[in-house]
Amino acid sequence: MFNFDIALQSLIGLTIFLALLFLFLLGYTFWTRKKQQYWNSYEQKFRDYFFSLILDYTEESDPMLSADDIIKKISKRSKDYSFFIKLLNELDDILDGTERERLADLIEHRVFTSFYQKKLFEFSTDSKIYACVYFQNSGNIDNRILAKLVTISKSNNLKLAFAATKALQSAEDWSIRKKALLRFFKRTDISELMVAELLHIFDTGLAEDREQVGEALKDLLLKKIDPDIKNIIVRYMGYQQFYECDEFLYQYLNRVHFSPKNFSLIRGLITALGELYYTEAASTIRNYWEKENNTPIRLASVKTLSIFADKENLSFLLQHLLKVEFPVRKAIIYEFMTKGEERIELLTKFIKETQKSLKEIALTQKSQEELDPRLDNILDITSGIKIALTHRLNKPYA
Amino acid sequence: MLDSFSFFNIAEQFIIGYFFTINTVYLALVVGALIYVRKQMLHRSVVKADALFKTELFKSISILVPAYNEADNIVESVESLLKLEYPEYHIIVVNDGSADDTLQRLIDHFDLTETDIYFEEQIEHQQIRNIYRSPDTSMLTVVDKKNGGKADALNAGINIAETDLVCSIDADSILEQDVLKKLIQTFIEHKNTIAAGGVVRVINGCKIENREIQKIHTPKNFWARLQSAEYIRAFLFGRVGWDYFKSLLIVSGAFGIFDRQAVIKVGGYLTNTVGEDIELIVRLHSYHLRNNEDYQIRFLPEPICWTEVPTDYKSLRNQRNRWHRGLADSLWRHKYMLFNPSYSHIGMFVMPFFLFFELLGPIVNILSYIYLIIVISLPAYFNLTFILLFLAVSIIYGMVVSLIAILTEEIVFKTYDSFKDVAILSLYSFLENLGYRQIHAWWQLKGLIDFFKGKKSWGKMTRKGFKE
Numbered sequence: 001m002f003n004f005d006i007a008l009q010s011l012i013g014l015t016i017f018l019a020l021l022f023l024f025l026l027g028y029t030f031w032t033r034k035k036q037q038y039w040n041s042y043e044q045k046f047r048d049y050f051f052s053l054i055l056d057y058t059e060e061s062d063p064m065l066s067a068d069d070i071i072k073k074i075s076k077r078s079k080d081y082s083f084f085i086k087l088l089n090e091l092d093d094i095l096d097g098t099e100r101e102r103l104a105d106l107i108e109h110r111v112f113t114s115f116y117q118k119k120l121f122e123f124s125t126d127s128k129i130y131a132c133v134y135f136q137n138s139g140n141i142d143n144r145i146l147a148k149l150v151t152i153s154k155s156n157n158l159k160l161a162f163a164a165t166k167a168l169q170s171a172e173d174w175s176i177r178k179k180a181l182l183r184f185f186k187r188t189d190i191s192e193l194m195v196a197e198l199l200h201i202f203d204t205g206l207a208e209d210r211e212q213v214g215e216a217l218k219d220l221l222l223k224k225i226d227p228d229i230k231n232i233i234v235r236y237m238g239y240q241q242f243y244e245c246d247e248f249l250y251q252y253l254n255r256v257h258f259s260p261k262n263f264s265l266i267r268g269l270i271t272a273l274g275e276l277y278y279t280e281a282a283s284t285i286r287n288y289w290e291k292e293n294n295t296p297i298r299l300a301s302v303k304t305l306s307i308f309a310d311k312e313n314l315s316f317l318l319q320h321l322l323k324v325e326f327p328v329r330k331a332i333i334y335e336f337m338t339k340g341e342e343r344i345e346l347l348t349k350f351i352k353e354t355q356k357s358l359k360e361i362a363l364t365q366k367s368q369e370e371l372d373p374r375l376d377n378i379l380d381i382t383s384g385i386k387i388a389l390t391h392r393l394n395k396p397y398a
Numbered sequence: 399m400l401d402s403f404s405f406f407n408i409a410e411q412f413i414i415g416y417f418f419t420i421n422t423v424y425l426a427l428v429v430g431a432l433i434y435v436r437k438q439m440l441h442r443s444v445v446k447a448d449a450l451f452k453t454e455l456f457k458s459i460s461i462l463v464p465a466y467n468e469a470d471n472i473v474e475s476v477e478s479l480l481k482l483e484y485p486e487y488h489i490i491v492v493n494d495g496s497a498d499d500t501l502q503r504l505i506d507h508f509d510l511t512e513t514d515i516y517f518e519e520q521i522e523h524q525q526i527r528n529i530y531r532s533p534d535t536s537m538l539t540v541v542d543k544k545n546g547g548k549a550d551a552l553n554a555g556i557n558i559a560e561t562d563l564v565c566s567i568d569a570d571s572i573l574e575q576d577v578l579k580k581l582i583q584t585f586i587e588h589k590n591t592i593a594a595g596g597v598v599r600v601i602n603g604c605k606i607e608n609r610e611i612q613k614i615h616t617p618k619n620f621w622a623r624l625q626s627a628e629y630i631r632a633f634l635f636g637r638v639g640w641d642y643f644k645s646l647l648i649v650s651g652a653f654g655i656f657d658r659q660a661v662i663k664v665g666g667y668l669t670n671t672v673g674e675d676i677e678l679i680v681r682l683h684s685y686h687l688r689n690n691e692d693y694q695i696r697f698l699p700e701p702i703c704w705t706e707v708p709t710d711y712k713s714l715r716n717q718r719n720r721w722h723r724g725l726a727d728s729l730w731r732h733k734y735m736l737f738n739p740s741y742s743h744i745g746m747f748v749m750p751f752f753l754f755f756e757l758l759g760p761i762v763n764i765l766s767y768i769y770l771i772i773v774i775s776l777p778a779y780f781n782l783t784f785i786l787l788f789l790a791v792s793i794i795y796g797m798v799v800s801l802i803a804i805l806t807e808e809i810v811f812k813t814y815d816s817f818k819d820v821a822i823l824s825l826y827s828f829l830e831n832l833g834y835r836q837i838h839a840w841w842q843l844k845g846l847i848d849f850f851k852g853k854k855s856w857g858k859m860t861r862k863g864f865k866e
Contacts, residue, residue, distance in 0.1 A: 002410070004783040011790040018798050022824060025805045029820045032812070126440050133443050159587070163444045193586040196455035197447060232455060239454045326518040333516070387516040 039079065046083050050074075054091060054106065058099040067105040074111075081115055089137060108140035120148050125160055128152055132163035136201075139170035146171060153180055158189055162198075169201045177202060178216045185225045195232040203240065214242045221252060227261055231268035238272025246278040253284060258291060267300045274304025282308050286316055298328045306335035314343065318350045322377050330384060337388035347385065354378060410784045413766045417792040420755050424799045427639025428631070432806040434642040435634075435699040439810060445583045451485050457585060459487040459578055459655070460559035461567060464551035468569040469498040473507045475569050476538065478609030484578035488537045490555045491569075495524075495545025504540050508532040515539070515558055521666030523553040548651070549667035549674035556658060556666055565655040572601055572609060572704040573653070581655050584698045592660040593682060593695045595649035597633045599813065600626040601704035611704060616819045616826075619709040624834050627826040629707075631803035641697035645748040647683070649695070651675035653703035660693070671731075672854060673724015680732045680749075687741045701813055715841050722845030723853065725757055730849075760846065763839035766792070793831050800827035 053070050057063040065073075074080045088107050095103055112134065120131035135141055135149065149171075152164035161184060168180035181202055184190065203213045217237055221230055234252075237245050253269040256262050266288060273281040285301050305313040317332050324332070336347040358374060450456045461479055465472055472491070479489050493501045504510060510530035524546035531539055543554050552566050565581075567573065574580070577596070584594040603617035603626075617623050640646045654675065661667075664685045667674045679695060686693040708714040729736075729752060735745040736753065770788060773779050804823050807813060814820055 002414070002783045002787055004786075007783045007786040007790065011786045011794065014790050014794040014798060018794055018801065021798060021801050021805070025801060025808065025824055026821060028805070029808050030817055032808070033817055036812070129441055129444055159441050159444045166444075189589055191586055191589040191591070193447070193450055193456065193582070196453050197450040197586065200449035200453050235455060236453060330516055330518075384516040387514045 042079075043083050046080065047087055050084060050087060054087065054103070057106070058091070058095060058102040067109060070106065071109050071111050081112065085112065085134065092137070104138075107138045112138070113140050117145055120145060120152075125157060128160060129163050132160075132167040135167040136163070136170055141167070141171050146176065150176075150180070153183060158187070161187070162190075162194060165198060166201055169198070174212050174216065178219065181216075182220060182223055182225070185220065185223075185229050188226070190229070192228060192232050195229050196236065199233065199236045203236075210242075211244065214245050217242070218245055218248050227265040231264040234265065234268040234272045238268075238275035241276065243276055246273065246276040249273055249276070250278055250281045250284070253281065258288070263294055263297060267294075267296045270297065270300040270304050274300070274307045277307060279308045279310070282310075282313055286313075289316075289320070293325075295325055295327055298324065299331050302328060302331040302335060306339065309339075314346060318346065321350070321381060322354065322374065326380075329381065333381065333384040333388050337385060351378070351382065351385070406779065406781075409769060410781070413762070413769065414784070414787050414791055416762050417766070417788070417795070420759065421791065421795040421799055423751070423755070424635050424639075425795075425802065427635035427642075428799060428803050428806060430642040431634040431638035431699070432802075432809065435638055435806070435810045438699050442583060445586045447579065447582055447586060450582075450586070456485065457563050457582060458561035459484060459563045459565055460555070460561040460658075461487060461489045461565045462552055462555035462559070463489065463491045463567060463569050464494055464548045464555070465491055465496065465500050465569040466494045466545070466548070466551070467496045467498045467500060469496070469500045469503055471570050472500050473503050474609045475571075476504065476508070478572060480535065480538070481575060481610075482573065482578055483576050484582075486561075487578060488539065488559070488561060490539045490541060490558055492541045492543060492551040492555045494543060494547065494551040501540070501542050505530060508535050508538060508540075510538075510540055517558050519557055520662050521553040521557055523550045523557065523666075523669075526554060529558075547669055549669045549671070552674075553666040553669070556661055559658055562658060563655055564658045564661065565653070566651070567703065568652045568705060570706050571598075571652050572606070572611060574702045574704075575610075577702040580700060580702055581698055584696050588694045588696050590692045591694045591696055592657040592686070593649055593679065594655050594698060595637060595646070596653055596698040596702035597637070597700055598629065598650050598652045598703045598705050599633075599701045600629050600707050602626075602707055602709065604704065614813055614815050614819075616814065616822045617707075617709070621711065621714055622707050622709050623822065623826045624830050625707045625714070627800060627804065627823050627830055628834075630807045630823070631800050631827070634803045634806055635799075637697045638699045640748070641699070643743075644694070645743060646695045646697055647679055647744070647748055647752060648676050649679050649697075650703075652705045668731075670854065671724060671727045672720045673726075673728050676724055677728040677731065680728050680735070683744045684732055684735055684741065687744060701811060715844075718838060718841040719845035719848060722757075722760070722842040723849040725752065726846055726849040729753055729757055757846070760839040760842035763836070764843050767836060796831040796835065797828050800830060803827070 050070070050073075053065060053073075057065065057067065057070060074084055085107075088103065091103055092100070092107065116131040116134040116138075119127040120135070122128065132149070132152065135145060141149065146168075149164045149168050153161050153168060155161045155164070165180045165184040169177050171177055171180075181198060184198065185195065199217075202216070203209075214237070217233055220233055234249060237249065249269055249272050253266065253273065256265060256269065258266070270281075270285055270288070273285070282305060285304055289298055289301050302317060305317055314336075317335070321329060321332050333347070336343040355378065358378065447456065461482075463475065463479070468475070476489060476491060491504060493504070510532050512528055513531045515529050524544040526541055526543045528542045529539065530542070539558065541554055541558060543551065555566075556564055563585075565578070581594060581596060585591045600617060600622060601611070602619060602622040603615045604611050605613035605615065616626050636648065637646065637650075640648075651674065656678075660682060661678070664678070664681050666678075668677050668681075671677050682693070682695060685691075708717055729749065732749070735741040736749050738745040741749075766788070770785065773781050773784060801824060804820070804827050807823075808820055814823070
């Protein structure tokens, strides 16, 4: 059975450990709070002092101090560097134009570059991540840093790879940026939201880069990456109005293999072609509609065909109104009820005709069982129309 | 047949082994949580969604607020929800047949008008009487329905929502303003996330202005203080720790975010259970593992939701009784998962742990204390060695685990504003092992008995509301 000595020793040992732990906790809490108080007040003073100096440097053509002089005033403590970078990042969000360019003199200053370069080469993942965040914001990447970032972007640690890939988007060479994206998109553990985030960082939004970005995105679509990721890429192209890629996306839609694996991609392509108003795609989209009863694809098709808006597309949607599942039916009704009087008239006319034909069917003494589902659909559609109309009149949130 | 000596031997070894095992697992989970949370906090700048929000590819969210007799708090709750930071979100308040003027207060304050929504009832729920919207507050929808319980109200909200994600909260919870931005990080970081929870903390004692927390303090009430220490410990090992091992089985009913389609696919919340939150999570695990679909249920290890806890003995007893019935009900409904390799580590390890240590734990606890009393009071069976070991592995070891949880909280979050608050929490982490846990085990045992008796009621809860 149990040994008395061991039991007693366990009790005493644990009690002593508990007491020490308690004292440590109190000591730690007291000490860290005091420290925190000190650093908070230090940071406040630090900010008050440097804020005016930095603003003076960025706004005045003849500033009181040069970038070097300002940097010299910072002590070499890591805390000072992090406070200063934090301040620069805050100003980075506010300033633009020449002021932003002058701010870059400070952000990209060799003192910080060498400080974070050292961090990038440290063993610690935390240090590497801090460095990646810095290089992503500063864009001051030389060959040595670039090589290291490429290595880190291949890491098994998803967050580290993500941080490095983001940082690589600050590289000047487009091919490096594109390769980093491709490398990351080939991973199997990334989320779709990561893809969207990276695409937006990759796309500078500048008119002069537009063609390069479009070409790079097209190129990515030709590589062997997961269709779900491609879905995000094509939707991004659509939402960001890459009109120069519309023909390519249309050809891509024609060539993509129609299989469940590619359904999300097909849906994305249909959405993108709608956003890009590529009306030539209408017949292909209608064909996809007929091919398989896939709700997300049909929902995307409703939106796109409604954007295309010619008579053929609209009557196609109306023809399917009675047969389709609820979400698609709802989408069609909203597209007709919220996009102008002409469409409302078309929808009303269609309902009247359907009711008329139902009456005729009833006269031919078809059984109630045959009529009931059609009547239910009509009732449902009428209720949808009524609700959509109310919303339209009340200017609802939808 | 066993003689009395061997019976006592086995019983004592079992009791010591049980307490040692459970506290060691909790310790491992707390230490795992400490490492994980610290890492998460240091690395969170990487998954900040700054660029994502400039695209149209982020996930839209509906916040579902089931409200039953919430007249005192509901307007302030919704006002505070309207201030959240997120590019596109909606608030759906579901008035679940309140007997007070919850609905009228909403109508008056937000100038709501009756409207209708064209939606499909994909999940069953009680009849909706009316739907209201405000011309000025377009992101707010109020649904008035027949009483059907919290789960039923949430189901109605899920049907009406049109967003990618739905976030279920309690009407009396206060959320951090950047809660949605923080939570979306979980969806960025983890592929195929279908549900996520966050750390819920006790709001009693905090200084609140305009439904915003100004100062975080420990409560003044004895029971609430005990629960503050308990919440810190429980959320660290009960959520973060399990999340570290990708084995999360509970997302708190006070705050949880779900992929709307995933919830619809499994049929929504179950209405005839008192543990709808845990049951939904178990069902999501079951469905995805059975169908071999990739999924993740994750936890954001940051305090994001503040909730009022019961401050009187009866309310607390009723709440814990209900929670235990909820756990029993979920495990019973999904007993087919237990030790079933088709359900991976959830079936082979997590559910058995919950069965033996969480559900049946109170039985062992109570029997152990009865045994301890017998051993102490009957000279013939007096065994000092056992008593000392029991004290060591049950009480002192439990205190060590509780205190490490408080220390973890202090190292990582520094949530509480003053040194005094941490000192109070530390003291209460001792106290909770000296009486509270034992009473708690008794409430849980009663809950288990009530479950077998078929009790389904929520029990009466008294809440004081937020004092500003």
